[in-house]
Amino acid sequence: MPGGRRGLVAPQNTFLENIIRRSSSQPDSSFLLANAQIVDYPIVYCNETFCKMSGYNRAEVMQKSCRCAWMYGELTEKEAVERVDRALDHHLADQFEILLYKKNRTPLWLLVHVAPIRNERELVVLFLLTFRDITALKQPIDQDDPKGAGLSKFAKLARSVTRSRSVLVSALPALKEPQRQSHLAHVSTQPHHVMSLSGDVLPQYRQEAPKTPPHILLHYCAFKAIWDWIILCLTFYTAIMVPYNVAFKNKTSEDVSLLVIDSIVDVVFFIDIVLNFHTTFVGPGGEVVSDPKVIRKNYFKSWFLIDLLSCLPYDVFNAFDHDEDGIGSLFSALKVVRLLRLGRVVRKLDRYLEYGAAMLILLLCFYMLVAHWLACVWYSIGRSDADSGLQYSWLWKLANVTQTPYSYVWSNESDGPELVNGPSRKTMYVTALYFTMTCMTSVGFGNVAAETDNEKIFTICMMIVAALLYATIFGHVTTIIQQMTSATAKYHDMLNNVREFMKLHEVPKALSERVMDYVVSTWAMTKGLDTDKVS
Incomplete structure (x- = not known):
């Protein structure tokens, strides 16, 4: 993009x-x-x-x-x-x-x-x-002229040739x-x-698309715009599903549908890499660059590495790898690299930030996305503490409250006890999201709380981040709502001032009604805009 x-x-x-x-x-x-x-x-x-x-x-x-x-x-x-x-x-x-x-x-x-x-x-x-x-x-050449006499033979010859050429043209x-x-x-x-006045030679002062090779796409063509929106939606899907898959380790047979969807996303991201090697871009001088070599060089220097790491089929690797502590866990961690594609989303949505409603929706979506990420981290910490045998972690308490307790089973693969049963994945995720939302909004009901040292450290860090995020986002929300209602507030303030003026100067009722009608109709046409300032 x-x-x-x-x-x-x-x-x-x-x-x-x-x-x-x-x-x-x-x-x-x-x-x-x-x-x-x-x-x-x-x-x-x-x-x-x-x-x-x-x-x-x-x-x-x-x-x-x-x-x-x-x-x-x-x-x-x-x-x-x-x-x-x-x-x-x-x-x-x-x-x-x-x-x-x-x-x-x-x-x-x-x-x-x-x-x-x-x-x-x-x-x-x-x-x-x-x-x-x-x-x-x-300047005529005169042999008797002292200036002409000072010319070298070569200069005289060059001038005579030039003059002969001009005579031919004349x-x-x-x-x-x-x-x-x-x-x-x-x-x-x-x-x-080339500066001839002929219409077929003189360039036209018109909006012209730059000429590109047949295999090069213009970055603003209709197909590329639709494709960019598809990549944008898939990037949002990735931002939601990658932390979820990493935290809950989705690679069992019951997650075949998610595995298929993620594989399709990987293929689309790979096609996006191929298209980016054949798409023009705007150079530093504002020109459209269509040279294939320059396009490839620019893409290699910018987003190629991130896009390549984003399209690798980590879920396919995890599905065939049964070693939780081996290469599979490494692939699960590398999936987080896909979140770097959000940088391209910010650039894509930058043009919509001038609209108050769009800005409000984007801020709320970003707030929920951060809460989702923190919920996945919160679950991972609880699961790690539960696997370590800490039976007072929030996950262990959730299992007791929902009457789906955990139990240990000896595993030959891990050569030790393995934690099985417990609450459903849906219950654990919803509870984790509930906890992060209550912390981020400073509500804190206390029915889900940090118990272990790791959970308390994470909660402290989350409170610090959430305080800054809450102040930033909802400060913007307040400003946006004020801007959206500023015209209405200005309108009512103007009407109140007109009424007070007419009341103070005891304007007759018939005249005051005409004045109010004029003010209301003028506002309806101009919406409070000062045409003199605009022009």
């Missing part, structure tokens, strides 16, 4: 990712993204190449207008400025040359592409402005239409034309 971001996150918007990936293949490509829904179109993103080219850092560029008026100078042509304004104000795609100035006021000739980006409703939501430095093409409109279309189709595949 991925963390709390879609799955947890909404499908990633791949527009900016595509733009960055395409621009990274060409080091000299610079671009700006601007919000087309806000006045003056503020810049919301600029790449590092633009910062290096203009001399401004990113903090100085962000939130400024994408008209780049802060880069205009005395030689910037008004016609170019008008084309910028026309393209932005009328949501037009355009390409033109403009003279701008760097931060140190060095002139900079740029070839600018303006592209309006539309969403799925065909509304222009962003402007993409791409820039290409053509300053070298705007001559494209004069070509025949078939030749022009063929050339543009070829050019659009070149690295320096």
Whole structure:
């Protein structure tokens, strides 16, 4: 189960990712993204190449207008400025040359592409402005010029080649239409034309699911969501049954049904491991990671070991092992490792904690779960003391009260006396749960009490833990109930204040009734919300 971001996150918007990936293949490509829904179109993103080219850092560029008026100078042509304004104000795609100035006021000739980006409703939501430095093409080479004379032969050759290439591009409109279309189709595949204004080349600003290999599942797809809820329910089942099975040592023939159910749970957990090796996750930067190698590496580092220990068939091992003090007891103890999966449950339920009713139910469930765990430990201590021959433990007294006393029988397997008979398993569990609940709620009827030293030590520890748990949980419960009733309390308090005001100022009865009707109807529509504060 991925963390709390879609799955947890909404499908990633791949527009900016595509733009960055395409621009990274060409080091000299610079671009700006601007919000087309806000006045003056503020810049919301600029790449590092633009910062290096203009001399401004990113903090100085962000939130400024994408008209780049802060880069205009005395030689910037008004016609170019008008084309910028026309393209932005009328949501037009355009390409033109403009003279701008760097931060140190060095002139900079740029070839600018303006592209309006539309969403799925065909509304222009962003402007993409791409820039290409053509300053070298705007500086003529003059052999008599002392600056030109200082150039090396290699520099002159490079400039002449670049200029020849620019002349070829500028001559494209004069070509025949078939030749022009063929050339543009070829050019659009070149690295320096990936920012083309063509609709089939420009990425779409829409909610797009990331592309994944065929055998990789998106962590927020419908199948994975249903599967996560199945694992969630089975984890709760595990949290209840594992302590119970460990305490009561369920491995006899009468527990075949539980053995079958636990085996099915083990198989489902194993399938979950396989699926986790083929499920995307949200990376530290918020991106959806779909690379199989990265997914496997991340899973190995996170939950793989715990999930592997959780799906081992301990109950099957115990069913065929008759040595209570051997490997079977070790497997019974290792089953407790499955409780570590509750950490994933907490992450899954984190999004529901903002709802008061859901929070209340979760707190009560957690309180009962802790009481269940302590009841299993309480029974294990009583059983251990009874097996040791302490006939005044709580289990021995329970057996006498229910008239189902224990007795000792010589066992050849254990080479000593073995405790048999006694109360039924249901009676022992219900009594243990009753005792832990009375202690945790500080009721303490005393009809079930700690008698042996081990039982008294455990009871002391349980009282300390229960006091903290009781204060924490029911403190939250009080807060939640107050929040749930706060609107009603506010409503009645407001009505009382209005009545007191009208009574104090002796408002006529007819007018007071109209005022009360107005107050009640206004509350019914607004539910006490202050629209000015919300907006």
